[in-house]
Amino acid sequence: MPADQVAVLEGPLEGTRECVVCSETYGIEQFPTSAACTHEPEVCGECYDQSINAQLDDKAWDNVGCPTEGCDVVLQHADIHEIATQATQTRYDEACLQSVLAADPDFRHCQRPDCNSGQIHENGTDGPIFRCQACGFRLCVIHNVPWHEDETCEHYDLRVKGRENEEQLQAKASLKVIDETTKKCPGEGCSWPIEKNGGCNHMTCEFPCYRFCWLCLAPYQPIRDEGNHRHYKHCELYVPWRTSPPEPRITIFGQYLQRHKSTRVQTPVNER
Template identity: 35%
Template sequence: MFLKSHAFNVFLCTLIFCIIHYDISQNRNILDQYGVEYFCIATKHIPNPQKLCLVCYDEKHFTEFCFSIAKSECHHLNRTICNSCLFHHVEQAFQITFTDDVYCPELDCDVKFDYNTVRTILSFNRDKKLVERYDRFVLHRQLEQMDEFIWCSNKLCNVGQLNEGGILNNIVTCFQCQQKTCFRHRVEWHQGLTCEEYDQFIDFDYECSRRWIVEHSKKCPNCPYQIEKNDGCDHMTCIKCRHEFCWACLADFQLIRRYGNHRHDQTCRHYAPNE
């Protein structure tokens, strides 16, 4: 009877051990699958919980690699770049190139981060103004894709607004500078002419070219050369005179780089007060 009881206890303990070991292995596999380091769970049990960052080449604590940036499209299981370097990568992409097209910096990954991932990474340094500026930038990008959105035709104003009714309401009055803009032609309102009369008054081919230029290019603030904007970045360089400027407000980018984003025009979506 004693032998039977002892054998049963040994069997029960072995079974419990196998279940626990299987559960831990499964959890680690799941964490690895989503790019989360399981070392973050109990680093106090690791004698030297350090890991080398492949960007700054500093030994960092394992908690610097805990935030999971991996999505199902990512090509890496675990992170090799620390939180600090990841933050600077995203911050540089947003503040210097003025784009929200930010890609995963891990080796051979290059997956585009979504809005929530970029916002979370920008929150690493607890800079609320930086996060708010990113939110405002994304909002402006979304507004520009709306059919009823229009920018003021006054180049010195640089304010946009939604035109309720769209094409049915051709005269849009800017709430900032009060200039009237033709919603159909995207020019200052042609006083004394309806849109149909304006179409007859101007050459059709010329108008198509002019509208394309208005929508896709701007005159360099340093020379008369027209510059086309063909991607999402607002940091522009004139190919004629090499002058660098902000596409949104035409501010000198050398001054922005040297002194900060308060050198943008105050109505610019990239403007940030000097701290």
């Protein structure tokens, strides 16, 4: 068979087209398009429907567009009902309705996690209890929480206020304990509260790796290198710096050795 005939047989048949999304070949009638699109239809009906559903997951219902690459046409209500399946049409219409209702100040969404419904709730007529028409979930519209069973809104306020007061007292007590038992690290830019649980007064904060005296918060390195006069003066470990430093140990030993030699020289031979 000639090569040109093989190419014809392997390509799309007349009246068919390949979908640019799934690469399947269908009849041209299986490629829908919106009235506003000016390009050739390139996406099959099944892929078009899937695109509409995916866009409803990610964007507003009135911003669903043509799935053809490079096309900026936004689909209208008539386009959806012409192109999409019945299930997708229903979903689109529900999203449209919910958007219109949500503009009403009396509209409330159901707060049940697995329910996406909502409805108009007029407090004056319906009272403080919102009951979802889709799932039956009840909500207190005064406090915007699940309905508090066997408890009026006034009693709910008292209970919540009492709990909040107790939590505030506990928080204050905790802060007082922290203030009494900890000191803030004096390292630059730290101020992390540190608690001493025993041992010596040489403290080390791990965050800036800063070492200091627990009693006066003086940096520890100068104390270690130069002595206790580097503690702050109000510290009980502070020792004033001596203006005349002590004699080196080797000098003292030399004086002792010299005195020992003198004693040996002065001792008579017969007394040795």
